[in-house]
Every structure is written in structure tokens, then in C-alpha cells.
Amino acid sequence: MNKKRKKEEEKEKPAMRSLSQSASSTGVVLPQEVIYEILTRVPLKHLLSRCRLVCKGWRSLTYDSEFKLVHSQRTPTISGYLIQLSSRDEELFHFVSFIHQSPLIPSPSLDFLPRHVEILSSSSPHGLLCCVSYNLQTGYTFYLCKPATREWLKIPSPKTKQYLTLQTALVVKGCNPLHYKIIRFSTSPGYLVYHCEIFNSNYWEWKMLNDIIVCHDGEFKPYSFIGSATDPGVLVHGAIHWLSYHGQISALDVNIDNGSWRIISPPIDDGKLNEKGFSVEKKLVECEGEIGLLYLALDEKWLELWVLENYHLKDETRWNKIYRVDLKPVHLGLFGSGKKLLDLYTKHIVLMKIGDEIIWYDCKTGSRTVALKVPDECSVLKVHQIHSDLVPFL
Secondary structure, X not given: OHHHHHHHHHOOOHHHHHHHHHHHHOOOOOXXXXXXXXXXXXXXXXXXXXXXXXXXXXXXXHHOHHHHHHHHHHOOEEEEEEEEEEOOOOEEEEEEOOOOOOOOOOOOOOOOOOOOOXXXXXXXXXXXXXXXXXXXXXXXXXXXXXXXXXXXXXXXXXXXXXXXXXXXXXXXXXXXXXXXXXXXXXXXXXXXXXEEEEEEOOOOEEEEOOOEEOOEOOEOOOOOOOOOOOOOOEEEOOEEEEEOOOOOEEEEXXXXXXXXXXXXXXXXXXXHHHHOOOOEEEEEEEEOOEEEEEEEEOOOOEEEEEEEEOOOOHHHOEEEEEEEEEOHHXXXXXXXXOXXXXXXXXXXXXXXXXXXXXXEEEOOOOOEEEEEEOOOOOEEEEEEEEEEEOOOOX
């Protein structure tokens, strides 16, 4: 009997085994298979806001790629990315999904908006986008929309709308009723000062924070603080994180009215990479609710994932290398021009651009799945993750 039981336990999936251990530690007597079946049918809103907080096992399970697949098939959930492509004449949007969506759920698009827009930021767990349009008569117009339900509303323009937008972040604080903040960085001509504004939906107005001086001692440092405008911030632990051109991570805590800044050093110093002659692309990502960094060595062809641990214990914060994958045996082919690392979908699945294809790369199996063939003369401008239910937000 013991041998038979042992064989059965060895066949359990890792995620299920973790779920069983966590369930027993919290006094749950239901079999792990039953708990799994229940969680795969919980509405997305409650799964992310309630079930994820029950225990470590449940939290880990909600990030598991196989669980995401099953949950999205059993609930009306849209999970994927809006790919923003740029060509000489226009900008295009294509939706790609790792999951085979139900034919009853249409792929999200932006054709329901009154004008052609640029996506500034997204709140993936809520399926919301912050967008902007421009014309000569009305100038800039800002929108909040939910592509899954084809809803939109117009929000007031920021006080510094005449300045160039550098970065924008959308943070949902509550869902019932909907409460959100929009953080916008802009700059005046010269790039010497960054202006920071926060829109609070409860007050329906923008608030100016203190300007950020990016030129010190006469040294010109454009974009040195919040990095590229094509890389959206990563929301983790109530703070928006950006990877600067200096390689450091800048974090703005949006739970504090006037904002609170924190600078986090990367796991690998850029100087050491340069000394070794590595040509490395970096991408700041979220990994199971924590800050992560992807490193892609373009010449040596390896891929690494690092995750920041003990986030709130600043004296004990450290980086942990999750894996290093040798890409040479995979024969991915030529990387091509432009950025290659687009996002981390799950801990082991990376959205990448290889040549003229956007692919899902499985770091566990080394397999690749083509998500989108990029049209000729088009480049990937931005990617926006959408993990959304079909519940109206208005």
C-alpha cells in the first residue's frame, strides 16, 4: 500500500503538490484536485484580488502557465498582448495570445475608440488602457478604455500637456467602485527637467509633484532617470519601476500622496558586462509578483532571469538568479534589428522578437511558437499585456 501511495505522489504535478502542501498547512481538508478545479472556475477579479492572498501555494498556482491556460478556457478571460507596430505610414495593433481563446470571445482591438490613439500605459490584471489622441483643433485628448468590453471614457488633460510625454503608468487602486491613478512624466525643451503629475480618479484632477532635475554639474543626461519611453513601468508592491539607461531601477511608490522614490541596483553591473565584451539586452519584468530582470546576450546567445527577493527589507534585499538558458542549441536564427526581449509571460515563457517573427519561447523545453509574423517595413514599438475579464468597468 505504501509503495502504491508513493508512486501516486510521484506522479503529481509540481503545482498540484505545492497546492496540496499549502492547503494542508491552512487546515483545508478538500483534496488538492478539488481545490484546483474550484480555482480554475473562479472569476478573474476574485482570483487575483482574493484567492492569490490565501497562501503561497495558491499564489504560485495563479502564475502557473498551465493553470492560466485552464482558467482562461473555463472562464470568460482574455489573456495576451496588444502588439503596437510602427511603419512609415501608420501604426498598427495586433493581439497575440498564448492561449486558444474561445471563438465566442473576440480578440481585443481599439476600433471602438472615436479616434486613432497611442497607448500610453496598461493595467494588465484589469484589462484597462490609458490612451491619447491628437488633432489640430482640440490638441491632446486622454482616454481610459477596456478593449474586452469596448468601453471608454474621456479624462481631463494634464496641466503640462504641451510638453513631451516620456512615461505614463496606470495604477488601479480599487475596483468597486473603480479607483485609479495615472502617473505621467513629461519634459520641456532641453530635457533638463522632468515634470511629474498624478491623476487621481477620486478627485478627477491632476496633481503636480516636485520636478526632477536630470542635469547635474553641467553634465547632460537625457532620459537617464526613467529610461526608454517604449518600455512601460512595472507595477510591483505598490510602486512603479523603470529601468534607466544607467542600468539602475527607479521606483516611485504611488501609495504616498507626494510620491516616494527608491533606487535599486541591478544584479549585474553594466561595467562588468562591458569589460567582458558582452552585448547584452535587458528587460525589466514582473515575475510572480516580484521585480525581475531578463538578460539576453546577443553574441554569446544565453538568456538569464533574475528576481529581486526581500523587497520590503531594504537591508536584506538581494537578487536571485532563477535560470540561465543556453540558446545556441535551439538555433533561433538571426536576432535581427530592434529590441528582442518583449516581456515575460510566465516564469518560463518569454515573448521575444527573432528576425521578422514574434515568438513564445519556453525556457524549460527550448520550444518556440510563432505568435505573429511582423509585416515588411514594420517595427515593434510597444507591447501591452492584457489579462482581462468581460465585466464592464463603467
